[in-house]
Amino acid sequence: MKIGIIDADLIGRKKHRFPNLVCEKISGYWKEKGAEVYLLMDYNLPDFFDYVYIAKVFTDTPVPDFINKLIGKKDNPNEKVKIGGTGFYFDKAPNLPAEIEHHMPDYHLYDEWIKNEVSRACKEAEQKGKVFNKSKFMTQFKEYTDYSIGFITRGCFRKCKFCVNQKFDHVFVHSPLREFLDPSRKKLCFLDDNFLGCPQWKSLLEEIISTGRQFKFKQGLDERLLTEEKCRMLFNSKYDGDFTFAFDNISDYELIHEKLKMIRKYNQKKSVKFYVLVGFESTDAKDIENAFKRVELLLCYRCLPYIMRYMDKNNTPWKQSKYRALYVTIARWCNQPSIIKKMSFRDFCEANQALHKNKNTLCSAMKSMVDFENEYPEIAARYFDIRFGEDNLNITK
Structure with missing residues (x-):
């Protein structure tokens, strides 16, 4: 099984720096079942994924039109894509299945993304002839690295x-x-x-x-x-x-x-x-x-x-x-x-x-x-x- 997870707020909001707990729980649930889980950073959804989960907290976070068209549709034309969260449904967001809701979150879902962000910032500093302060840069990721949520x-x-x-x-x-x-x-x-x-x-x-x-x-x-x-x-x-x-x-x-x-x-x-x-x-x-x-x-x-x-x-x-x-x-x-x-x-x-x-x-x-x-x-x-x-x-x- 291959599972794709999209944190819509992470993609759509430049300064967003807080993990999506739903994404972490979904990841934890599927990894326990032996699936390969990937945090996706765009909406190009390869056919090899068995499921792609898209979660959104904020209503003004932009998503592609084809994602918005899935809101509230019971006859989802793409059964592989599942959306949820207050960003899509406001106060009518459906609950997670109990087995996911009460699963230990995967606190390592964002590790690769953080690693890439550090690498990118380090290269930018080098190009500008500046000293990269990794410790200071990492403070923005403290909720991803230091907290149980x-x-x-x-x-x-x-x-x-x-x-x-x-x-x-x-x-x-x-x-x-x-x-x-x-x-x-x-x-x-x-x-x-x-x-x-x-x-x-x-x-x-x-x-x-x-x-x-x-x-x-x-x-x-x-x-x-x-x-x-x-x-x-x-x-x-x-x-x-x-x-x-x-x-x-x-x-x-x-x-x-x-x-x-x-x-x-x-x-x-x-x-x-x-x-x-x-x-x-x-x-x-x-x-x-x-x-x-x-x-x-x-x-x-x-x-x-x-x-x-x-x-x-x-x-x-x-x-x-x-x-x-x-x-x-x-x-x-x-x-x-x-x-x-x-x-x-x-x-x-x-x-x-x-x-x-x-x-x-x-x-x-x-x-x-x-x-x-x-x-x-x-x-x-x-x-x-x-x-x-x-x-x-x-x-x-």
């Missing part, structure tokens, strides 16, 4: 309309840790949808901590479910990198404010990041104001905001907004920690203007800020000069 729980009860996770109305234990734990890998990465919503969260977290490994929840955690006990365990654990949460709805403002106080009480060392969803409820001035209001609260608590511009499987509403350039500028300001820690939004726009080649015109960042300030001076006065770590809301008083 899996879902210890699945499901969520929130039913957020913008989320692809709509299949379940509760959180439940999904896989035993041993199912995907590779003893040779020093770290753990969990893709759980809402771990803290699982009734067994404590025993599961205790098991994770008992491994002695650093760990992280890639999709973030639901801060609205934090309690004193959860905070004590989480913030005293060997957590890997930033603690990541989400501030999607302005309606949660007061609740999240209370949870931020709790986080501050138990966390003094680790960086905390919040995904901030914009462009979902609307793409008007009110949405811009709500975004800044959430960012302001996070900055007061020295938390890093990360702007997530909403998109669904069919469109990206913010791109049709009159404030499109402003959405881009806010994201550029917030999503670079080294910048937002030092600059207010106004500072950032002025810095962009200073680098603009044509001094007689406004750069896109400056123009988006000036136009909005002229239209809504009261919003600009309230938020354009807020800074990281400053107590703009008098939260300590």
